[in-house]
Structures are given as structure tokens and as C-alpha cells.
Amino acid sequence: GIGRQKRHISFSGIFQQVKNVIDETNKELAHRKEIDRIMLEQGVDGALGAASSTFASHLTRFLYTKNQEKVDLLSDKAWITVQATKKLISLTGMSLDELKLHPGYLEAWRRQVAQSCPFNVPSCDPTVRFRTPDGSCNNLNDSSVGAAYTRQRRMMDNAYDDGIDLPRKISLTGYPLPSSRLISNMVHKTDGCSLPSEDFTVMTMQFGQFIEHDVISTPLQRDVRSPMNQATSYLDASQVYGVDVDEQLKLRAGVGGLMKITPLGLPPPSDEPICVQENPGDYCMATGDFRVNHVPGLTVMHTLFLRQHNRLATGLHLINAKWDDERVFQETRKIIIAIEQHIVYNHLLPTILNNEYMTKYGLWSERNGHSMSYESDEDVSIMMGFSGAAMRFPHTRIPDVQSRVNFNYKRRQDAPIFSTFDKPKFVLENYGRAMDDFARWLVSFPAMKDDRFVVDGVRDHLFRDERGESFDLIALNIQRAREQGIPPYNHWRRLCGFQPARFFTVGPGGFTDIPVDVVKKYAMLYK
Ligand code: HEM
Numbered sequence: 001g002i003g004r005q006k007r008h009i010s011f012s013g014i015f016q017q018v019k020n021v022i023d024e025t026n027k028e029l030a031h032r033k034e035i036d037r038i039m040l041e042q043g044v045d046g047a048l049g050a051a052s053s054t055f056a057s058h059l060t061r062f063l064y065t066k067n068q069e070k071v072d073l074l075s076d077k078a079w080i081t082v083q084a085t086k087k088l089i090s091l092t093g094m095s096l097d098e099l100k101l102h103p104g105y106l107e108a109w110r111r112q113v114a115q116s117c118p119f120n121v122p123s124c125d126p127t128v129r130f131r132t133p134d135g136s137c138n139n140l141n142d143s144s145v146g147a148a149y150t151r152q153r154r155m156m157d158n159a160y161d162d163g164i165d166l167p168r169k170i171s172l173t174g175y176p177l178p179s180s181r182l183i184s185n186m187v188h189k190t191d192g193c194s195l196p197s198e199d200f201t202v203m204t205m206q207f208g209q210f211i212e213h214d215v216i217s218t219p220l221q222r223d224v225r226s227p228m229n230q231a232t233s234y235l236d237a238s239q240v241y242g243v244d245v246d247e248q249l250k251l252r253a254g255v256g257g258l259m260k261i262t263p264l265g266l267p268p269p270s271d272e273p274i275c276v277q278e279n280p281g282d283y284c285m286a287t288g289d290f291r292v293n294h295v296p297g298l299t300v301m302h303t304l305f306l307r308q309h310n311r312l313a314t315g316l317h318l319i320n321a322k323w324d325d326e327r328v329f330q331e332t333r334k335i336i337i338a339i340e341q342h343i344v345y346n347h348l349l350p351t352i353l354n355n356e357y358m359t360k361y362g363l364w365s366e367r368n369g370h371s372m373s374y375e376s377d378e379d380v381s382i383m384m385g386f387s388g389a390a391m392r393f394p395h396t397r398i399p400d401v402q403s404r405v406n407f408n409y410k411r412r413q414d415a416p417i418f419s420t421f422d423k424p425k426f427v428l429e430n431y432g433r434a435m436d437d438f439a440r441w442l443v444s445f446p447a448m449k450d451d452r453f454v455v456d457g458v459r460d461h462l463f464r465d466e467r468g469e470s471f472d473l474i475a476l477n478i479q480r481a482r483e484q485g486i487p488p489y490n491h492w493r494r495l496c497g498f499q500p501a502r503f504f505t506v507g508p509g510g511f512t513d514i515p516v517d518v519v520k521k522y523a524m525l526y527k
């Protein structure tokens with residue numbers, strides 16, 4: 001039909017067609033931006049931003065856009081790519097797969113889109129001693145892989161309803177998917193069943209969130225469904241130091257390799273105050289990652305690493321008097337990164353993977369010396385299934401409270417977790433000594449069990465405001481996966497070499513790794 005005819009047009013014809021759709025889409029983008037500008041001037045978006053207790057602003061604190069200019073530029077290009085693809089599909093009558101395989105369109109597309117791509121491939125000096133701030137040049141074969149502000153990747157095709165950018169709304173049966181909140185209520189509500197772990201302290205949760213912020217930071221990108229990562233994908237303490245030279249310089253003291261720290265030993269104030277300041281003297285803290293103020297326990301982790309940096313730098317400078325600020329800073333940073341990696345591999349991962357898998361995948365550190373293993377053809381960039389789903393599993397480890405434990409571990413004072421979100425007043429209490437109290441809690445009280453139950457403090461009362469309205473973290477997780485086109489359960493089973501589940505039963509042909517009571521719930525939820 002039409003598709004076949006069109007495939008025979010000349011290359012210059014194809015080139016012109018691609019050019020036209022891109023030009024047209026550029027014009028549409030300019031128009032949309034003009035509308036946005038007018039809305040902002042008239043206060044529609046502005047009103048949301050100004051009222052700091054609104055849900056919208058709470059949510060944007062968690063999925064915050066760090067470098068608006070950079071993210072906007074990249075999002076615009078991504079938006080144009082998506083919209084122009086849709087236009088080409090309707091213009092040519094070809095399917096997405098046919099277009100992708102068509103040599104003429106592919107070539108015309110590459111030439112024109114690549115030309116306007118704002119991303120430069122970094123050039124690398126293989127002799128430098130230290131990691132770059134943004135993670136580039138770690139892999140000399142592919143210098144931008146894993147760098148900040150590059151794309152997240154997929155393990156398999158996306159599962160958008162239209163294969164391009166439409167969030168998943170329809171199940172395989174053609175019926176609408178159940179509401180995320182309903183799933184959360186039926187499967188993840190504790191009903192008093194959420195038990196403390198018998199093996200692990202709150203620190204396993206808190207250190208987990210801390211290192212998650214080292215490797216993942218998905219910005220809110222309007223209209224574009226293929227997220228980028230604002231963090232470096234490497235475990236390189238970018239949540240401590242930032243992801244570019246400018247960020248690092250802002251956080252550094254400029255002498256002796258030290259980082260800025262207040263006289264009370266706390267992180268310095270941020271010039272972007274995205275936290276809730278309630279008491280006089282409250283201030284939002286600045287670290288390499290903007291999420292530092294989310295809960296007191298997380299602020300503790302940032303403070304620990306900051307103090308440890310300055311402690312090491314002071315010592316290194318003492319024994320290497322000739323080293324300048326830069327040298328002391330970089331040598332210290334290198335040690336801090338090694339410490340963090342050591343804890344991840346030898347202490348955190350074994351709380352998640354059993355001995356068999358730790359050994360099978362060679363995850364333990366060497367007992368002596370260091371490992372020289374490096375796989376340059378391994379793509380280290382964060383996978384969307386990881387940021388959007390798998391790495392969120394420790395949400396089940398979150399306790400309902402954030403607690404202070406006194407110096408002799410005798411008294412404990414609980415604050416409901418929902419009362420602490422984004423409020424630095426908790427750690428600032430008592431001239432910052434409350435930080436120690438929260439730290440003692442992290443290492444002396446249990447995290448919650450790794451099960452399907454999630455405490456009400458984040459499942460019912462996330463960002464609860466004065467009117468008692470709130471979010472549900474688990475419903476957000478489920479919804480986010482649908483928005484990001486993360487493939488459904490059976491796709492992952494196939495990818496892992498298992499048969500897909502065909503019936504709501506346990507055993508052959510059904511679910512094999514989910515308890516029968518949960519399978520019954522799924523049978524009620526899904527067609
Ligand atoms: C105090 C405890 C925690 C709270 C209040 C919290 C809250 C949140 C919120 C509100 C989001 C954004 C949800 C969305 O709209 O998609 C989020 C995302 C996420 N959380 Fe948590 N979380 C906590 C602990 C953890 C822990 C312990 C881990 C893992 C070790 C974790 C892993 C993640 C990941 C991977 C994301 C996606 C981040 C991104 O793509 O930028 N969280 N969390």
C-alpha cells in the first residue's frame with residue numbers, strides 16, 4: 001500500500017521529508033514554550049512554586065531538576081525526536097520498526113538529528129590520576145558512558161502503550177490496568193503485619209538511600225518519557241562532591257583540600273533553599289546532592305562523609321606538607337570513594353544478595369591488595385528498570401519513625417517519619433548535636449523486614465500537609481514505572497529465561513516466586 005510506495009522515494013525526497021517534520025516540530029516547541037512563558041507570567045505555575053507546602057512542590061523536591069538549563073536543552077531535543085518520529089510514522093504509513101530498519105530514513109535521521117545534538121563527546125587524557133567530576137573518561141572506549149546528564153538505558157524494549165511515549169494504561173487483555181493506589185492498598189498495606197528485621201539495623205536502609213543518590217537522580221522532564229540521569233552512574237561519591245567542577249568548587253573550602261563545613265561541623269547552607277524552614281536559624285544544607293534534607297537519617301550520612309573527608313584531608317596535609325589544595329582534595333576524594341565502595345560491596349550488598357550470588361558474580365573485595373578487573377565493554381549507565389523499580393525495593397525497609405537515641409543509648413525519642421520530611425530543624429536541634437542522636441538510632445535499631453509491607457508513614461502519609469492530605473510512595477513507584485514504560489512482570493520472567501505466568505496459580509504455568517495469598521490478591525486486581 002502507501003507504505004510500500006513511499007519506501008521507493010529518492011534519498012533527497014526522504015531527506016526533505018525528515019527535514020520538514022523536524023522543522024515543523026521545532027516550530028511547535030517554540031509555540032509551546034511561548035505558552036509556558038505566558039502561564040508563568042500570569043502566575044499559573046508560579047502559584048504552585050510559591051506555596052512551599054503544596055504537594056507539587058514537595059514532589060519536585062524529590063524529583064528535582066538540578067541544572068534546569070542543561071536538562072531543558074536535552075529534554076527539548078528529546079521531545080523533538082519523539083514528536084518528529086510520530087509525524088514520520090503518520091506521514092509514511094510505516095510502523096516504528098519499519099522506519100527504524102529503513103536505510104534511507106535511518107541515514108537522513110542520523111544526519112539531521114545528530115547534527116543538532118547538544119551532547120559533546122568528551123576527550124580524555126588517559127594519564128590523569130583521578131576520576132573526573134562528571135564520570136566521563138572512566139571508560140576510554142566510550143568516554144561519556146555513565147557520565148552525569150546522559151541517558152538511562154533499557155534492558156529490553158519499552159512497554160509504552162504506543163511503543164513511543166504513551167504511559168501504560170491498558171493490560172494485555174485490553175482492559176485498563178488497576179489503579180496504583182488500589183494495588184498499594186491491597187498488597188502493600190501493613191495492617192499491623194510490618195515487622196522489624198531480625199538481622200539488620202536502620203543503617204542498611206539509610207546507607208542504601210545514600211548510595212542510591214550517588215548513582216541515580218532522575219529529573220522531572222516534561223513530556224519526554226526516556227529519562228536521563230543527573231547523577232554519575234559510578235559509585236564515585238558524587239552525592240558528596242557534586243557532578244561537575246563548578247559544583248565541586250562551590251562545596252570546597254579552597255585550602256588544604258578541605259570541604260566547606262560550618263563551625264558546628266554541619267554541611268554549609270545551600271543557595272537553593274528547597275527544604276521546609278520552620279524555626280529561626282533553620283537552613284537548607286548544600287552537598288553534592290540536593291536530596292540531603294529529605295529525612296534526618298540521610299542528612300546524618302552526608303555529614304559523616306563530609307567530616308570524614310575533612311579529617312582525612314587534614315591528616316594527609318600534615319604528612320605531605322608540599323601538596324597543594326587540589327592534590328590533597330583529590331587524594332582524599334579517592335580514599336573516600338574507596339571507603340564507600342568497600343562498604344557497598346562488603347557490607348551492603350550481602351544484606352541483599354546471598355553468599356552464593358556474591359561469590360558467583362565476584363562481588364566480594366579482594367582480601368589483600370586490590371582488584372585489577374575492569375570490563376570496558378560493560379555499559380555502566382543506570383538501567384530504567386533499576387531506577388524505576390528494582391532499586392526502590394528498600395522502601396520496604398523504611399521504619400515509621402525517625403528517632404533520637406541519647407549518648408548512653410538509654411532513651412529514645414521518636415518523631416513520626418512524615419513529620420520530618422525536608423525539615424532540617426530536626427538535625428539542627430541542640431546546636432546540631434541531634435545529628436549524633438539520629439546517628440545512634442541508625443546503628444542500634446532495626447530496619448523493617450524485606451517483605452511486601454510498607455509502613456503507613458510513607459505509604460499513607462508521604463508529604464502529609466496541615467490539611468492531612470498526602471501521597472503514597474508505593475502508588476508513586478507503580479505509577480512511575482507505567483509512565484516510564486517499564487515492561488510488566490512476564491517480560492522480565494522471559495528475559496531471565498523463565499516461562500511466563502499464564503494463570504493466577506502457584507506452580508507450573510503460574511507464579512513460582514510469589515506466595516499464594518498474594519497471587520489471590522493479584523487475581524482480584526488484574527483481569
Ligand atoms: C527515608 C526513606 C525514603 C523516602 C521518604 C523515599 C522517598 C522517595 C520518593 C518520594 C521518591 C520519588 C518517587 C516518585 O515520584 O517516583 C523516591 C524515589 C526513589 N527511591 Fe526512595 N525513599 C526513601 C528511601 C529509599 C531507599 C532506602 C532506597 C534504596 C536503597 C530508595 C530508592 C529510591 C529510588 C531508586 C528512587 C528513584 C529515584 C530516581 O529515579 O531519581 N529510596 N523515594
Ligand SMILES: [Ca+2]
Nearest residue numbers: 214232234238
Ligand atoms: Ca555517582
